Amino acid sequence: MRKEEVPQDRGIAGGLKEVAYAVDENGRYVKVASAGWEPKNISNYQAWEIIAGEIAATRRKVEKGELSPLAYHMARNLMDDALLAQYMGIMRWRVRRHLKAKIFKKLGNDLLERYASLLKVTVAQLRDIDLVDDPEIPGRDRE
Amino acid sequence: MKIDFEHRQSAHCENGATAGLISHYGVEISEAMAFGIGAGLFFGYIPFIRLNNLPLTTFRTAAGSVFKRVTRELGVKIKSRRFRDQKLAMRVLDETVAAGIPVGLQTGAWWLPYFPDAYRFHFNMHNLVVFGKEGDDYLISDPVFPEPVRCAADDLRKARFAKGALAPRGKMYCLDEVPALIDFPAAVKGGIRTATRAMLKYPLPIIGISGIRFLAGRLEKWPAKLGEAKALLHLGQLIRMQEEIGTGGAGFRFIYGAFLQEAAHHLEDDRFFEFSRRMTAIGDRWREFAVRAARNCKGRAGADDSFPAMAEILREIAAEEEKLYTDLAATVTS
Numbered sequence: 504m505r506k507e508e509v510p511q512d513r514g515i516a517g518g519l520k521e522v523a524y525a526v527d528e529n530g531r532y533v534k535v536a537s538a539g540w541e542p543k544n545i546s547n548y549q550a551w552e553i554i555a556g557e558i559a560a561t562r563r564k565v566e567k568g569e570l571s572p573l574a575y576h577m578a579r580n581l582m583d584d585a586l587l588a589q590y591m592g593i594m595r596w597r598v599r600r601h602l603k604a605k606i607f608k609k610l611g612n613d614l615l616e617r618y619a620s621l622l623k624v625t626v627a628q629l630r631d632i633d634l635v636d637d638p639e640i641p642g643r644d645r646e
Numbered sequence: 647m648k649i650d651f652e653h654r655q656s657a658h659c660e661n662g663a664t665a666g667l668i669s670h671y672g673v674e675i676s677e678a679m680a681f682g683i684g685a686g687l688f689f690g691y692i693p694f695i696r697l698n699n700l701p702l703t704t705f706r707t708a709a710g711s712v713f714k715r716v717t718r719e720l721g722v723k724i725k726s727r728r729f730r731d732q733k734l735a736m737r738v739l740d741e742t743v744a745a746g747i748p749v750g751l752q753t754g755a756w757w758l759p760y761f762p763d764a765y766r767f768h769f770n771m772h773n774l775v776v777f778g779k780e781g782d783d784y785l786i787s788d789p790v791f792p793e794p795v796r797c798a799a800d801d802l803r804k805a806r807f808a809k810g811a812l813a814p815r816g817k818m819y820c821l822d823e824v825p826a827l828i829d830f831p832a833a834v835k836g837g838i839r840t841a842t843r844a845m846l847k848y849p850l851p852i853i854g855i856s857g858i859r860f861l862a863g864r865l866e867k868w869p870a871k872l873g874e875a876k877a878l879l880h881l882g883q884l885i886r887m888q889e890e891i892g893t894g895g896a897g898f899r900f901i902y903g904a905f906l907q908e909a910a911h912h913l914e915d916d917r918f919f920e921f922s923r924r925m926t927a928i929g930d931r932w933r934e935f936a937v938r939a940a941r942n943c944k945g946r947a948g949a950d951d952s953f954p955a956m957a958e959i960l961r962e963i964a965a966e967e968e969k970l971y972t973d974l975a976a977t978v979t980s
Contacts (some may be wrong), residue, residue, distance in 0.1 A: 504900060504930060511908050516764060516891070517762040518763075519762050519791070520792060521892075522656055523894055523895045523900070524657065524678070524894040524901050525895070526926060528699050530905060530919075530923070532900075532904035532907050534655075534657075535656075540889060540895075542889065542936045542940030543885065543886070543889040543938065543940075545940045545943050545944050546881075546882040546883070546886045546943060547764065547886060550698065551764075553698075553879075586768060586809060589809035590809050641764035643766055
């Protein structure tokens with residue numbers, strides 16, 4: 504890749520410029536700042552769209568009462584039950600129980616507060632997902 | 647407390663942290679040299695390890711290996727430590743920095759507030775260097791960022807104790823002793839020997855040159871075997887791994903090209919300029935592969951972008967890389 508060919512396709516990286524390696528007019532390697540590259544943007548959006556789709560699907564299930572709000576926050580934080588259990592320092596089966604709407608409703612304040620702080624929401628938001636928006640796909644608005 | 651530590655943006659975090667720490671002790675070494683001496687160049691297509699339910703492809707060696715190999719090749723003594731106790735981990739960090747020693751940390755990306763959303767994954771192999779503390783903020787040289795950054799103590803603690811696969815468990819490392827005289831030609835040769843051996847002779851068909859060929863064979867059959875939609879997801883994952891932040895482009899091939907150029911100077915051997923040119927051409931082929939793959943993902947594939955055509959590019963790349971590594975290996979053994 505030649506220095507002048509280093510792509511500057513803004514997208515997934517937002518404003519962050521990464522280092523790309525390219526050769527200058529004398530054939531010498533130099534570091535060049537790159538705002539992004541379209542093939543990379545395309546493949547990353549592909550991955551984010553799947554994630555966004557899963558988050559939206561989880562929201563619908565919570566709204567229907569099939570899952571507890573915790574399931575939504577877990578998906579929103581790109582976690583699965585195993586990772587969430589590790590962060591909470593509790594057994595995985597307990598997290599799985601908390602994903603059930605009925606059981607979640609009975610959870611004590613202590614657990615709710617720990618979940619909320621870990622998932623970066625308030626206890627009210629943890630209980631009611633209408634109070635939180637689905638995350639945006641990074642850099643998408645710049646397209 | 648602020649150590650006079652020179653921040654340099656790098657393509658990759660581990661190369662950058664390694665090069666930064668070593669350069670701090672007066673032994674000037676670039677990211678590309680760290681990557682080359684550390685024998686970071688690699689290829690592996692590992693279908694039974696899944697990432698987002700898709701096969702893992704890697705263009706570099708396991709995380710941590712570059713730091714380990716570079717310091718070993720250069721004769722640098724290191725201190726590395728993990729912690730159970732989070733408070734102790736932060737105290738030891740503070741004490742070390744207060745003693746004027748820059749500290750490398752392994753962290754999870756998820757908890758670093760200065761990361762852009764696109765890179766905030768539960769990814770636990772990020773590396774950064776702490777070079778100071780002001781009030782409650784750590785001063786951090788994060789190699790993938792253009793400027794030094796700040797991070798609140800509590801966020802950094804969480805990042806050091808991120809959970810999940812390859813959890814850092816508070817890992818910190820610093821240099822203990824850097825020799826005054828370093829035999830760069832020997833280190834360069836050692837790095838080339840290790841990398842070419844892995845690429846040419848690794849006894850597994852999914853690794854190195856045979857791994858690229860193996861991938862070509864699999865990729866050709868993806869549409870028939872997985873269906874169109876799933877085949878495109880596999881393709882997308884492949885581009886992401888190849889062009890991920892930190893690769894410097896073309897799955898580390900360009901960084902290695904830069905290393906070969908520096909190697910020409912250290913070894914006083916002009917043939918390495920030609921090797922570097924060949925590496926650049928190979929990198930360009932990888933980029934071309936990514937362009938075609940992305941056109942497929944976007945639904946704009948032309949006749950030249952079929953799966954067999956892409957597999958053919960991979961086979962040509964494999965042939966070129968095989969020739970190059972064979973020639974390189976010959977120069978360092980003779």
